[in-house]
Amino acid sequence: AQSVTQLGSHVSVSEGALVLLRCNYSSSVPPYLFWYVQYPNQGLQLLLKYTSAATLVKGINGFEAEFKKSETSFHLTKPSAHMSDAAEYFCAVTRTGTYKYIFGTGTRLKVLA
Amino acid sequence: ETGVTQTPRHLVMGMTNKKSLKCEQHLGHNAMYWYKQSAKKPLELMFVYSLEERVENNSVPSRFSPECPNSSHLFLHLHTLQPEDSALYLCASSQEAGTEAFFGQGTRLTVV
Numbered sequence: 001a002q003s004v005t006q007l008g009s010h011v012s013v014s015e016g017a018l019v020l021l022r023c024n025y026s027s028s029v030p031p032y033l034f035w036y037v038q039y040p041n042q043g044l045q046l047l048l049k050y051t052s053a054a055t056l057v058k059g060i061n062g063f064e065a066e067f068k069k070s071e072t073s074f075h076l077t078k079p080s081a082h083m084s085d086a087a088e089y090f091c092a093v094t095r096t097g098t099y100k101y102i103f104g105t106g107t108r109l110k111v112l113a
Numbered sequence: 114e115t116g117v118t119q120t121p122r123h124l125v126m127g128m129t130n131k132k133s134l135k136c137e138q139h140l141g142h143n144a145m146y147w148y149k150q151s152a153k154k155p156l157e158l159m160f161v162y163s164l165e166e167r168v169e170n171n172s173v174p175s176r177f178s179p180e181c182p183n184s185s186h187l188f189l190h191l192h193t194l195q196p197e198d199s200a201l202y203l204c205a206s207s208q209e210a211g212t213e214a215f216f217g218q219g220t221r222l223t224v225v
Contacts, residue, residue, distance in 0.1 A: 043216035
Protein backbone atom coordinates (compact mmCIF):
# COMPACT_ATOMS: atom_id res chain seq x y z
CA ALA A 1 0.00 0.00 0.00
CA GLN A 2 1.06 3.56 -0.57
CA SER A 3 0.59 6.60 1.64
CA VAL A 4 1.68 10.21 1.92
CA THR A 5 2.19 12.37 4.99
CA GLN A 6 2.55 16.12 4.82
CA LEU A 7 3.95 17.56 8.02
CA GLY A 8 2.42 20.90 8.93
CA SER A 9 -1.02 21.85 7.68
CA HIS A 10 -0.02 25.53 7.81
CA VAL A 11 3.38 27.08 7.11
CA SER A 12 4.20 30.79 7.26
CA VAL A 13 7.32 32.36 5.80
CA SER A 14 8.44 35.91 5.20
CA GLU A 15 8.69 37.21 1.67
CA GLY A 16 12.19 36.41 0.41
CA ALA A 17 12.73 33.57 2.89
CA LEU A 18 13.28 29.91 2.11
CA VAL A 19 10.18 27.81 1.56
CA LEU A 20 10.31 24.21 2.81
CA LEU A 21 7.23 22.01 2.62
CA ARG A 22 7.62 18.46 3.88
CA CYS A 23 6.34 15.26 2.34
CA ASN A 24 7.09 11.71 3.42
CA TYR A 25 5.80 8.72 1.56
CA SER A 26 5.37 5.03 2.09
CA SER A 27 5.53 2.63 -0.82
CA SER A 28 6.49 -1.00 -1.23
CA VAL A 29 7.36 -0.43 -4.89
CA PRO A 30 9.25 2.37 -6.64
CA PRO A 31 7.03 5.41 -6.33
CA TYR A 32 6.16 8.21 -8.66
CA LEU A 33 5.83 11.43 -6.69
CA PHE A 34 4.21 14.75 -7.49
CA TRP A 35 3.71 18.18 -6.01
CA TYR A 36 0.63 20.18 -6.91
CA VAL A 37 -0.42 23.72 -6.02
CA GLN A 38 -4.00 24.90 -5.57
CA TYR A 39 -5.11 28.52 -5.46
CA PRO A 40 -8.50 29.37 -3.91
CA ASN A 41 -11.44 27.96 -5.86
CA GLN A 42 -9.14 26.55 -8.52
CA GLY A 43 -8.07 23.09 -9.56
CA LEU A 44 -4.70 21.52 -8.83
CA GLN A 45 -1.74 22.58 -10.96
CA LEU A 46 1.25 20.30 -11.36
CA LEU A 47 4.44 21.86 -9.98
CA LEU A 48 6.85 18.99 -10.55
CA LYS A 49 7.16 15.22 -10.73
CA TYR A 50 9.62 12.47 -9.87
CA THR A 51 9.48 9.34 -11.99
CA SER A 52 12.78 7.57 -11.17
CA ALA A 53 15.11 9.71 -13.26
CA ALA A 54 17.12 12.48 -11.56
CA THR A 55 16.58 12.68 -7.80
CA LEU A 56 16.60 16.49 -7.81
CA VAL A 57 13.59 17.67 -9.74
CA LYS A 58 13.05 21.23 -10.89
CA GLY A 59 9.54 22.52 -11.43
CA ILE A 60 7.69 25.65 -12.35
CA ASN A 61 7.79 28.97 -10.47
CA GLY A 62 11.27 28.28 -9.04
CA PHE A 63 10.26 25.25 -6.99
CA GLU A 64 12.30 22.08 -6.72
CA ALA A 65 12.13 18.83 -4.78
CA GLU A 66 14.62 16.14 -3.91
CA PHE A 67 13.77 12.45 -3.78
CA LYS A 68 15.55 10.80 -0.85
CA LYS A 69 14.90 7.09 -0.79
CA SER A 70 16.73 6.54 2.51
CA GLU A 71 14.50 9.08 4.22
CA THR A 72 11.38 8.26 2.17
CA SER A 73 11.00 11.98 1.62
CA PHE A 74 10.18 14.33 -1.23
CA HIS A 75 10.30 17.80 0.31
CA LEU A 76 9.46 20.87 -1.76
CA THR A 77 11.70 23.93 -1.59
CA LYS A 78 12.03 27.39 -3.05
CA PRO A 79 14.96 29.65 -2.18
CA SER A 80 12.99 32.88 -1.96
CA ALA A 81 9.26 33.12 -1.26
CA HIS A 82 7.08 35.48 -3.21
CA MET A 83 3.66 36.77 -2.21
CA SER A 84 2.16 34.93 -5.18
CA ASP A 85 3.32 31.60 -3.70
CA ALA A 86 0.58 31.78 -1.06
CA ALA A 87 -1.60 28.76 -1.82
CA GLU A 88 -2.21 25.19 -0.74
CA TYR A 89 0.31 22.55 -1.74
CA PHE A 90 -0.36 18.84 -2.13
CA CYS A 91 2.08 15.97 -2.34
CA ALA A 92 0.89 12.84 -4.16
CA VAL A 93 2.22 9.34 -4.79
CA THR A 94 1.37 6.69 -7.32
CA ARG A 95 3.16 3.87 -9.09
CA THR A 96 3.30 2.42 -12.54
CA GLY A 97 0.23 0.52 -13.64
CA THR A 98 -2.28 2.07 -11.26
CA TYR A 99 -4.85 4.83 -11.62
CA LYS A 100 -4.86 5.52 -7.88
CA TYR A 101 -3.07 8.67 -6.79
CA ILE A 102 -2.73 9.04 -3.03
CA PHE A 103 -2.79 12.68 -1.98
CA GLY A 104 -1.58 14.21 1.24
CA THR A 105 -3.86 16.42 3.31
CA GLY A 106 -2.20 19.57 2.01
CA THR A 107 -0.08 22.38 3.44
CA ARG A 108 -1.35 25.92 3.30
CA LEU A 109 1.51 28.34 2.70
CA LYS A 110 1.20 31.90 3.93
CA VAL A 111 3.74 34.50 2.82
CA LEU A 112 4.20 37.47 5.10
CA ALA A 113 5.17 40.89 3.75
CA GLU B 114 -9.34 25.48 -25.45
CA THR B 115 -6.46 23.66 -23.85
CA GLY B 116 -6.13 21.42 -20.80
CA VAL B 117 -9.11 20.21 -18.83
CA THR B 118 -12.32 22.25 -18.81
CA GLN B 119 -15.14 21.83 -16.33
CA THR B 120 -18.64 23.30 -16.47
CA PRO B 121 -20.36 24.77 -14.64
CA ARG B 122 -17.89 26.40 -12.25
CA HIS B 123 -20.55 26.87 -9.59
CA LEU B 124 -23.77 24.97 -8.99
CA VAL B 125 -26.44 25.31 -6.34
CA MET B 126 -29.06 22.59 -6.29
CA GLY B 127 -31.86 21.39 -4.10
CA MET B 128 -31.95 17.90 -2.72
CA THR B 129 -34.63 16.83 -5.18
CA ASN B 130 -32.95 18.26 -8.29
CA LYS B 131 -31.10 16.41 -11.03
CA LYS B 132 -28.06 18.07 -12.53
CA SER B 133 -24.92 17.07 -14.42
CA LEU B 134 -21.30 18.16 -14.26
CA LYS B 135 -19.33 18.17 -17.47
CA CYS B 136 -15.63 17.70 -18.08
CA GLU B 137 -13.72 17.91 -21.35
CA GLN B 138 -10.03 17.27 -21.87
CA HIS B 139 -8.07 18.58 -24.86
CA LEU B 140 -4.83 16.73 -24.07
CA GLY B 141 -5.40 13.49 -25.96
CA HIS B 142 -5.26 11.52 -22.72
CA ASN B 143 -6.68 8.05 -22.26
CA ALA B 144 -7.81 8.24 -18.64
CA MET B 145 -10.25 10.58 -16.91
CA TYR B 146 -11.07 10.95 -13.21
CA TRP B 147 -13.61 12.45 -10.84
CA TYR B 148 -12.38 13.58 -7.43
CA LYS B 149 -14.28 15.10 -4.52
CA GLN B 150 -12.54 17.73 -2.40
CA SER B 151 -14.17 18.56 0.92
CA ALA B 152 -12.84 20.92 3.53
CA LYS B 153 -10.22 19.39 5.82
CA LYS B 154 -10.27 16.04 4.00
CA PRO B 155 -7.84 14.51 1.52
CA LEU B 156 -8.91 14.35 -2.09
CA GLU B 157 -11.27 11.43 -2.58
CA LEU B 158 -11.07 9.48 -5.81
CA MET B 159 -14.60 8.75 -7.01
CA PHE B 160 -14.35 7.24 -10.48
CA VAL B 161 -11.74 6.49 -13.13
CA TYR B 162 -12.31 5.75 -16.79
CA SER B 163 -9.68 4.43 -19.14
CA LEU B 164 -10.54 4.44 -22.84
CA GLU B 165 -14.20 4.87 -21.87
CA GLU B 166 -14.22 1.83 -19.58
CA ARG B 167 -14.74 2.35 -15.87
CA VAL B 168 -11.69 0.99 -14.05
CA GLU B 169 -12.18 2.36 -10.53
CA ASN B 170 -15.32 2.92 -8.50
CA ASN B 171 -14.53 3.77 -4.92
CA SER B 172 -17.74 2.92 -3.04
CA VAL B 173 -19.47 6.07 -4.20
CA PRO B 174 -23.21 6.42 -3.38
CA SER B 175 -25.51 5.66 -6.29
CA ARG B 176 -26.81 9.24 -6.28
CA PHE B 177 -23.60 9.96 -8.22
CA SER B 178 -23.61 8.42 -11.69
CA PRO B 179 -20.66 8.83 -14.08
CA GLU B 180 -20.77 8.68 -17.85
CA CYS B 181 -17.88 8.61 -20.29
CA PRO B 182 -19.18 8.72 -23.88
CA ASN B 183 -15.69 9.08 -25.38
CA SER B 184 -12.11 9.56 -24.22
CA SER B 185 -12.44 13.36 -24.23
CA HIS B 186 -15.65 13.79 -22.24
CA LEU B 187 -16.72 12.81 -18.76
CA PHE B 188 -19.96 13.58 -16.97
CA LEU B 189 -21.12 13.23 -13.40
CA HIS B 190 -24.89 12.97 -13.09
CA LEU B 191 -26.29 14.03 -9.74
CA HIS B 192 -29.68 13.26 -8.22
CA THR B 193 -31.26 13.44 -4.76
CA LEU B 194 -28.04 14.74 -3.21
CA GLN B 195 -27.51 15.44 0.47
CA PRO B 196 -26.07 18.61 2.05
CA GLU B 197 -22.88 16.69 2.91
CA ASP B 198 -22.29 16.27 -0.81
CA SER B 199 -21.46 19.96 -1.02
CA ALA B 200 -17.82 20.14 -2.12
CA LEU B 201 -15.46 21.02 -4.93
CA TYR B 202 -15.65 18.36 -7.65
CA LEU B 203 -12.51 18.04 -9.67
CA CYS B 204 -12.06 16.35 -13.00
CA ALA B 205 -8.61 15.20 -14.12
CA SER B 206 -7.00 13.33 -16.98
CA SER B 207 -3.77 11.44 -17.51
CA GLN B 208 -2.10 9.80 -20.47
CA GLU B 209 -2.10 6.40 -18.79
CA ALA B 210 -1.89 4.76 -15.38
CA GLY B 211 0.95 6.09 -13.25
CA THR B 212 1.56 9.30 -15.21
CA GLU B 213 0.86 12.78 -13.95
CA ALA B 214 -2.75 13.91 -13.74
CA PHE B 215 -3.92 17.26 -15.05
CA PHE B 216 -6.84 18.87 -13.28
CA GLY B 217 -9.69 21.11 -14.31
CA GLN B 218 -10.74 24.22 -12.39
CA GLY B 219 -13.43 22.32 -10.51
CA THR B 220 -17.15 22.76 -9.94
CA ARG B 221 -18.14 24.21 -6.57
CA LEU B 222 -21.35 22.35 -5.67
CA THR B 223 -23.67 23.51 -2.93
CA VAL B 224 -26.64 21.34 -1.98
CA VAL B 225 -29.42 23.20 -0.19
